[in-house]
Structures are given as C-alpha cells and as structure tokens.
Amino acid sequence: MTQTEPPSGTTAVRGYDVRYFIALxxxxxxxxxxxxxxxAPAQPELQKTGGLHANLWTGVVMVVVAAALALWARLRPMxxxxxxxxxxxxxxxxxxxxx
Amino acid sequence: xxxxxxxxxxxxxxxxxxxIAIYFVLVLGIGFLGRRHVSNALDFLLSGRSLPAWITxxxxxxxxxxxxxxxxxxxxxxxxxxxxxxxYWIGAVPAMLFLGIVMMPFYYGSRVRSVPEFMLRxxxxxxxxxxxxxxxxxxxxxxxxxxxxxxTVVRAMLGWSEWIxxxxxxxxxxxxxxxxxxxxxxxxxxxxxxxxxxxxxxxTLVGLHKVGGWRGLVDRVTASPGGAGQLASWPGQALSxxxxxxxxxxxxxxxxxxxxxxxxxxxxxxxxQRAMASNSIRSxxxxxxxxxxxxxxxxxxxxxxxxxxxVLVPEVVHHKAAGGPAGQSVQWNQALIYLMRDAxxxxxxxxxxxxxxxxFMAGMAANISAFNTVLTYDLWQRYVRKxxxxxxxxxxxxxxxxxxxxxxxxxxxxxxxxxxxxxxxQTLFGFFNAPLFATFILGMFWKxxxxxxxxxxxxxxxxxxxxxxxxxxxxxxxxxxxxMAFLAASAAFVVDIVVSVVVSRxxxxxxxxELVGFVYSLTPKERRTDPGTARYPWYQRPVPMAGIGLAxxxxxxxxxx
Numbered sequence: 001m002t003q004t005e006p007p008s009g010t011t012a013v014r015g016y017d018v019r020y021f022i023a024l025x026x027x028x029x030x031x032x033x034x035x036x037x038x039x040a041p042a043q044p045e046l047q048k049t050g051g052l053h054a055n056l057w058t059g060v061v062m063v064v065v066a067a068a069l070a071l072w073a074r075l076r077p078m079x080x081x082x083x084x085x086x087x088x089x090x091x092x093x094x095x096x097x098x099x
Numbered sequence: 100x101x102x103x104x105x106x107x108x109x110x111x112x113x114x115x116x117x118x119i120a121i122y123f124v125l126v127l128g129i130g131f132l133g134r135r136h137v138s139n140a141l142d143f144l145l146s147g148r149s150l151p152a153w154i155t156x157x158x159x160x161x162x163x164x165x166x167x168x169x170x171x172x173x174x175x176x177x178x179x180x181x182x183x184x185x186x187y188w189i190g191a192v193p194a195m196l197f198l199g200i201v202m203m204p205f206y207y208g209s210r211v212r213s214v215p216e217f218m219l220r221x222x223x224x225x226x227x228x229x230x231x232x233x234x235x236x237x238x239x240x241x242x243x244x245x246x247x248x249x250x251t252v253v254r255a256m257l258g259w260s261e262w263i264x265x266x267x268x269x270x271x272x273x274x275x276x277x278x279x280x281x282x283x284x285x286x287x288x289x290x291x292x293x294x295x296x297x298x299x300x301x302x303t304l305v306g307l308h309k310v311g312g313w314r315g316l317v318d319r320v321t322a323s324p325g326g327a328g329q330l331a332s333w334p335g336q337a338l339s340x341x342x343x344x345x346x347x348x349x350x351x352x353x354x355x356x357x358x359x360x361x362x363x364x365x366x367x368x369x370x371x372q373r374a375m376a377s378n379s380i381r382s383x384x385x386x387x388x389x390x391x392x393x394x395x396x397x398x399x400x401x402x403x404x405x406x407x408x409x410v411l412v413p414e415v416v417h418h419k420a421a422g423g424p425a426g427q428s429v430q431w432n433q434a435l436i437y438l439m440r441d442a443x444x445x446x447x448x449x450x451x452x453x454x455x456x457x458x459f460m461a462g463m464a465a466n467i468s469a470f471n472t473v474l475t476y477d478l479w480q481r482y483v484r485k486x487x488x489x490x491x492x493x494x495x496x497x498x499x500x501x502x503x504x505x506x507x508x509x510x511x512x513x514x515x516x517x518x519x520x521x522x523x524x525q526t527l528f529g530f531f532n533a534p535l536f537a538t539f540i541l542g543m544f545w546k547x548x549x550x551x552x553x554x555x556x557x558x559x560x561x562x563x564x565x566x567x568x569x570x571x572x573x574x575x576x577x578x579x580x581x582x583m584a585f586l587a588a589s590a591a592f593v594v595d596i597v598v599s600v601v602v603s604r605x606x607x608x609x610x611x612x613e614l615v616g617f618v619y620s621l622t623p624k625e626r627r628t629d630p631g632t633a634r635y636p637w638y639q640r641p642v643p644m645a646g647i648g649l650a651x652x653x654x655x656x657x658x659x660x
Contacts, residue, residue: 022293025125029118036446045444050309055446058301
C-alpha cells in the first residue's frame with residue numbers, strides 16, 4: 001500500500017498526529033526496558049518474577065505496538081476536512097465510496 | 100501502631116527514573132510547543148474539537164481511569180475479590196452504553212455544554228447556584244483523593260512523612276499545571292492510558308505466573324479469608340454489606356448499577372464533553388460506546404492484581420487475616436504498591452510508577468481546572484463581580500489554582516483516613532452525583548418540573564445522603580463494605596424525586612417556550628437524530644456496536660457469576 005495524496009479540500013496532519021506522539025512515548029520506554037534487560041544483572045529480576053524475563057518481553061511488545069501505531073498513522077494519515085469555516089478531523093474513509 | 104516513617108516500601112534503582120523522565124519531558128514538551136508555536140493543525144488538535152471517535156473514546160475512558168480507579172479497584176479486589184467486577188459489568192459499561200444510545204443524542208441536540216449550564220437554563224439561578232457550589236466542593240474533595248494517592252506512591256518510593264509528601268506532591272502538581280500540563284489536554288488523556296496498560300498488564304501476568312496461573316489463584320483465594328465467595332461476582336454480600344443475598348443483589352443493581360453508575364456517567368460532564376467535541380451525533384454517540392470496550396476488560400488488570408496481592412504479598416495476607424482493621428500502617432489502598440514491590444523488577448517498576456504518577460497528576464489537574472472554571476465563571480462572575488475584563492478573571496483563575504491545591508492537601512488528609520478509598524469515593528458520589536442525576540433525569544423528561552423543585556430536590560437529596568452517612572457513622576444503622584454508599588445514594592435519589600414531584604405540584608413551571616432543547620418531549624426530533632448514520636458500515640454505527648458491547652458484557656457477567 002503506497003501513501004496517497006490527501007483528497008482535495010483536506011489537509012493531512014503529520015507531525016502532531018496523536019498516534020506518533022503515543023508511538024514515541026511507548027517506543028522510547030520500550031527501548032529503555034530492552035536496554036535494562038540486556039545490561040542489568042538478570043538474577044534479581046528472575047528471582048522477583050519467578051523466572052520470567054519480564055523487562056525484555058514488555059520492552060519488545062511496547063516497541064512492536066509503537067511501530068504498529070506509527071505505521072497506522074503513516075498509512076492512514078489524519079485528515080482535516082474543511083467545509084468553509086467548519087473543519088473536522090478524521091481517520092475514517094468517507095462514507096460515500098471512493099476517496 | 101505506626102509504621103516506620105523512614106522505611107520505603109519499594110526500592111527504586113536510579114534507572115527507574117528514566118521512564119518517568121521520558122514521560123514528563125514529552126508531555127510538558129508538547130504543552131510548551133502548544134503554547135509557543137500555535138500552528139494551525141496543532142492548535143486544532145489541542146483544542147480537542149472534532150476528533151475521530153476512537154480518540155475521543157479512548158480519552159473518555161482514560162479520563163476516568165485515574166488514581167481512584169487503579170488504586171481503589173485493586174484495594175477492592177484485595178478486600179472483596181470478584182464482586183468488585185460489578186463496578187464494571189453492572190455499573191460502568193451498561194451506563195456508558197445507555198449514555199451513547201439514549202442520552203447523547205439529546206445532549207448533542209440541546210447544545211448544552213455543562214451541567215451548571217443545563218441547570219441554569221432548565222431551572223434558573225437557584226438550582227444553578229446549588230449545583231455549582233456542590234460541584235466545586237466535590238472537585239476539591241476528589242482532588243484530595245488524587246493528591247493522597249500521588250502522595251502514597253511518592254511515599255512508597257522515598258519514605259518521607261505524610262505531611263512532607265503531601266506538600267511536595269501538591270507542589271509537583273502545581274508546577275505541572277503552570278508549566279502547561281493542561282494545555283495539551285487530549286494528549287495528556289490518551290497517553291496515560293497506554294502507559295498504565297503497559298505497566299499493569301505485565302504486573303498482572305507476572306503476578307499470575309507467581310501464584311501458579313489462574314488455577315493457582317483460584318485455589319489460594321478459596322483457602323484465604325473470604326473463601327470461595329470472593330471468586331464469584333454474585334451475590335456479593337461482603338461488598339454490599341447486606342447479609343441477605345436478595346437485598347444484596349437489589350442493593351448492587353439499584354444502588355451501584357442504576358443510581359451511582361448511571362448517575363456518574365450521564366452527569367459527569369468532565370467526561371461527556373469529550374464526546375460533545377465530536378463532529379456529529381453519530382461520533383458523539385460512538386464515543387462512550389467505543390470507550391465501553393476497553394472499559395469492560397480493565398478490571399482484569401486492576402481487580403485481579405488486587406486479588407493476587409491478597410494471597411501473595413505477606414503484609415496484605417496478614418492484613419486480610421486480621422480482618423482488615425483500620426488505623427494500621429498497611430492499608431487496602433497499598434495492595435497494588437506491595438504487589439509491584441514483590442513482582443516487578445527494576446525497569447518495569449519505573450514504568451508502573453510512571454503510569455500511576457501520570458494518571459494521578461492528570462486526574463488532579465483535571466479536578467483543579469474544573470474547580471477553576473466553576474468558581475471563576477459560574478460563581479464569581481455570575482454572582483459576585485459581574486463586569487470585569489478578561490485579565491481580572493484570568494488572574495482570579497490563577498489564584499484559585501493555588502488555593503485549590505492548598506485546600507487539596509487538607510482534603511487529602513480526610514482521604515487518608517479511609518483504609519479502602521472506594522468506601523470514601525462512593526460516599527462522595529452518593530452525596531453529589533445521585534441527587535444531581537435524579538434532578539437531571541426528571542427535569543429532562545418531565546416538562547412540568549418547576550424551578551423551585553430543581554433546587555429543593557438537590558438540597559434535600561444531598562442532605563438525606565449525608566444523613567444516612569451520619570447514621571452509619573454513629574452506629575444507628577450498620578452497613579460495612581460499600582453498602583452504606585449504595586444506600587446513601589439510593590436515599591438521595593428517592594428523596595430528590597419525591598421532593599421534586601411534591602414541590603412541582605405547588606409551584607409554577609417555566610413556560611414551554613423556554614424549555615425547548617432542555618426537555619426531551621419539547622426538543623424537535625431533527626435535533627436528536629443524525630440522518631448520515633445509515634451511510635456508515637455497521638462497525639461505525641452506534642446501535643450495532645452497542646449491541647455487541649452489551650452481548651460481551653452479559654457474557655462476562657455469566658462466565659464470572
């Protein structure tokens with residue numbers, strides 16, 4: 001799926017899309033957990049969690065979720081539709097087919 | 100018996116502060132950007148207008164998933180077990196679906212934007228004044244709950260004394276608000292949701308792993324005080340405090356399900372406004388309906404950890420064996436923090452703390468800003484000083500922020516007196532939300548209801564809830580658990596309705612022409628319907644989605660009955 005130009009009468013919101021913002025936060029914290037899992041001594045962790053590599057798993061899942069959110073935001077950019085003074089923001093395909 | 104004030108509960112490693120730093124740099128950064136470069140698109144996003152339904156839906160749940168929810172529901176899970184699920188599957192979810200299907204079209208069509216505004220235009224100044232005062236008071240008390248819980252976390256990390264912790268926590272919230280933590284409202288609401296889930300989900304899974312999976316949890320809870328009754332959600336006598344199972348079910352369905360939950364979700368405009376920000380009746384209705392889907396699964400990462408704590412954490416096990424006495428250094432409210440200590444390694448611990456801090460601060464900031472708005476515009480501008488310039492009211496708003504934060508330190512001390520915060524919180528909802536809901540719903544559907552009935556019902560309803568509370572405190576009636584709150588709320592509701600009906604019989608109603616948009620039968624149908632809905636696929640239409648939500652929540656009620 002390639003990225004399409006926003007339909008006429010709409011403006012894409014790129015930088016400030018809330019999904020990028022969430023992806024950034026989750027990705028950074030997830031990456032931090034992965035680093036902790038690799039660097040910090042494993043023994044105290046395994047003792048606490050009963051043998052689970054909890055930091056690593058959580059970190060990996062968070063990075064994956066962050067990537068998925070960013071991908072979603074990229075493939076379906078948030079659009080501002082302008083109707084005169086009125087403007088609405090949408091990620092939904094318009095109901096009348098096409099687009 | 101007082102615990103050592105200098106001992107910390109959780110031992111934090113230096114790198115546990117990294118996720119906290121990441122989070123607050125991002126949130127304050129976006130607030131800062133929002134104020135400095137007001138680009139068109141950003142401005143638009145931050146104002147929170149016309150957002151897609153999935154964002155407003157998440158913001159809707161997230162605004163409610165604060166301190167109270169996380170700590171209170173896990174405390175409840177530790178103390179009562181599965182009956183706590185009623186707060187979600189009998190309480191919140193049906194109420195949210197009701198809001199989306201029945202109430203939202205009316206709110207949207209009447210263009211009412213706040214409860215005080217509805218009170219003013221439906222019943223006139225007296226009801227507006229009563230409602231504004233009680234709303235302002237409620238916000239101060241609930242801000243205290245948030246502050247107290249924020250303090251609990253800071254204290255568990257750093258081991259300071261209660262006073263110092265509260266003052267420092269208040270100072271943190273104040274700087275968060277002044278640094279622009281509120282200006283990026285939508286970001287601040289949606290982000291904590293993800294961070295909290297990212298912290299609580301591993302906590303639940305690791306906890307379950309440690310007790311030997313679901314089977315292990317069932318066995319251990321069965322063997323613990325409270326026994327197998329804590330594994331089934333019905334009839335929940337320990338939760339309601341009624342010894343008769345039939346009364347208990349009635350108490351839960353009417354008190355918790357109808358009065359408290361329907362009252363909370365339909366009159367809580369701090370949340371309803373998320374939905375009003377949407378661009379059509381369809382999106383407004385979708386907001387609580389979409390929100391109900393995450394909401395019905397949240398108890399699994401909130402209530403279950405509480406139950407795990409009650410069988411895994413030595414301090415909480417001991418507390419439960421002793422019957423959960425008040426005035427001890429261990430409280431039900433701390434169940435989650437103890438579980439974090441025992442099950443989360445450093446790193447994840449930092450993430451979980453970030454989630455908690457984020458939601459408490461966002462919650463308290465929201466209470467304080469709601470207090471500000473009501474105090475400045477609904478009370479001061481309308482009744483005290485009418486014709487001043489904008490600067491005057493802005494300055495007043497800033498003063499009110501500082502004053503409200505200071506007052507919250509004292510209301511936090513009230514909250515700290517309750518071992519299980521849900522007891523306190525439901526009591527407050529009984530005082531404030533239950534009578535409001537009665538007046539609101541009666542005024543909406545009965546055009547004959549008069550302005551005098553509007554304020555007198557509110558006053559007497561609240562007073563009767565307070566009376567039930569006092570009777571219970573002085574031992575005239577004795578309902579342990581949250582039964583007192585359910586009874587107080589029900590009393591407030593019934594008294595409010597009776598008073599409103601009686602007073603309406605003997606006073607003059609407003610002329611019908613002034614009630615258009617505020618009474619259901621006088622609001623034209625075109626204003627309540629959205630002709631565009633039919634063009635959308637089923638998963639973007641309110642009624643089919645609400646049907647699916649209802650089916651899932653009924654299934655959950657049956658599976659865990």
